[in-house]
Amino acid sequence: MWNNIRSMFTAKSSREVAKGRLQLVLAHDRTGLEGGRLQEMREEIAKVIARYVQIDAEAVEIEIETRSRETQLTVSSRIQTRTAT
Amino acid sequence: MGRAIVITSGKGGVGKTTATANLGSALALLGHSVVLVDADTGLRNLDVVMGLENRIVYHSVDVIRGKCTLQKALIKDRRLDNLWILPASQTDDKDAVTPDDMRRIVNELKATHDFVIIDCPAGIEQGFKNAIAGADEAVVVATPEVSSIRDADRVVGLLAQSDVPARLIVNRISPHLVKRGDMLSQSDVIEILALELLGTVPLDDQIIATTNKGMPAVLEGKSLAAKELMRIAKRLAGMEVEAPSDVGFFTRIGRALGLSASPA
Ligand SMILES: Nc1ncnc2c1ncn2[C@@H]1O[C@H](COP(=O)(O)OP(=O)(O)O)[C@@H](O)[C@H]1O
Numbered sequence: 481m482w483n484n485i486r487s488m489f490t491a492k493s494s495r496e497v498a499k500g501r502l503q504l505v506l507a508h509d510r511t512g513l514e515g516g517r518l519q520e521m522r523e524e525i526a527k528v529i530a531r532y533v534q535i536d537a538e539a540v541e542i543e544i545e546t547r548s549r550e551t552q553l554t555v556s557s558r559i560q561t562r563t564a565t
Numbered sequence: 566m567g568r569a570i571v572i573t574s575g576k577g578g579v580g581k582t583t584a585t586a587n588l589g590s591a592l593a594l595l596g597h598s599v600v601l602v603d604a605d606t607g608l609r610n611l612d613v614v615m616g617l618e619n620r621i622v623y624h625s626v627d628v629i630r631g632k633c634t635l636q637k638a639l640i641k642d643r644r645l646d647n648l649w650i651l652p653a654s655q656t657d658d659k660d661a662v663t664p665d666d667m668r669r670i671v672n673e674l675k676a677t678h679d680f681v682i683i684d685c686p687a688g689i690e691q692g693f694k695n696a697i698a699g700a701d702e703a704v705v706v707a708t709p710e711v712s713s714i715r716d717a718d719r720v721v722g723l724l725a726q727s728d729v730p731a732r733l734i735v736n737r738i739s740p741h742l743v744k745r746g747d748m749l750s751q752s753d754v755i756e757i758l759a760l761e762l763l764g765t766v767p768l769d770d771q772i773i774a775t776t777n778k779g780m781p782a783v784l785e786g787k788s789l790a791a792k793e794l795m796r797i798a799k800r801l802a803g804m805e806v807e808a809p810s811d812v813g814f815f816t817r818i819g820r821a822l823g824l825s826a827s828p829a
């Protein structure tokens with residue numbers, strides 16, 4: 481119950497939720513990538529990385545962020561190091 | 566040589582026609598000669614918002630087809646000496662107007678007037694392309710809602726591609742909703758769209774009441790929205806404008822909530 485009351489006070493305002501949703505939607509709109517294109521790109525990038533280092537293809541993540549009118553695309557992937565395996 | 570300013574938004578129903586009618590009337594009140602161009606072919610509305618619907622004889626497509634001269638198609642406002650409107654045609658032929666036609670009309674109007682204000686239709690298709698074709702600059706109208714801002718962002722991108730510089734009007738803001746955390750604030754919208762702000766117009770019953778009468782709110786004068794629209798017109802005309810009180814009010818709310826007050 482206390483947790484419920486706490487969350488009532490710390491819950492995001494609808495204004496903050498709207499802002500977060502907009503930033504996500506705009507980041508994607510601004511890339512101009514539609515439908516499965518982002519997924520295709522992720523798979524291609526995973527293949528390229530896998531040619532050089534050992535990775536789990538599912539571990540490749542793409543993040544798109546936008547601030548002012550600049551949009552940044554970040555690819556990150558955990559690799560399996562030789563000592564780890 | 567005058568300036569051509571397109572009022573656009575992407576989304577419909579956010580206040581483009583209202584802004585066109587009021588900013589045009591305000592600029593005329595300030596002594597400039599102004600023509601309002603309704604570029605919403607097929608969904609003509611500027612005439613009713615201006616209360617001039619009974620006086621239309623010719624429209625833009627008649628001019629394009631050579632049925633009358635441009636001067637003959639202009640309707641003169643009876644309340645102000647230096648305000649005219651070029652009505653849109655109600656045709657559903659989407660090819661009746663081309664960007665070249667618009668450019669020719671707007672350039673001809675710029676030669677004889679200080680301001681040509683173009684009321685853009687909703688959407689980003691042919692009508693939008695026509696409306697921005699002759700424009701030197703753009704005013705993007707957005708309401709503080711996710712869908713409106715998303716569409717405005719698309720339009721900002723398209724304007725940039727066409728080298729049309731854009732500034733922002735945030736319309737229909739409700740200070741009490743912003744204060745309660747239930748509406749995006751003016752600074753949120755500026756931050757997201759990264760545009761220079763011309764002004765923020767509050768949600769105001771007087772806009773609806775004056776629109777019912779076919780009277781631009783700035784001509785009645787007293788409402789909060791009318792005052793802010795007047796300030797925006799002054800800024801458009803390049804006048805130094807006193808710090809806007811209601812906008813200051815929104816900024817103070819922003820600060821109280823610990824938000825950044827200005828865009829990056
Ligand atoms: N600041 C405002 N306060 C109250 N109502 C407004 C305001 N701005 C616009 N409206 C109303 O919103 C509706 C849509 O406005 P309109 O200018 O026709 O939008 P658009 O041309 O973008 O489709 C109209 O009924 C208008 O009277």
Ligand SMILES: [Mg+2]
Pocket residue numbers: 581582583605610684685686
């Ligand atoms: Mg309209």
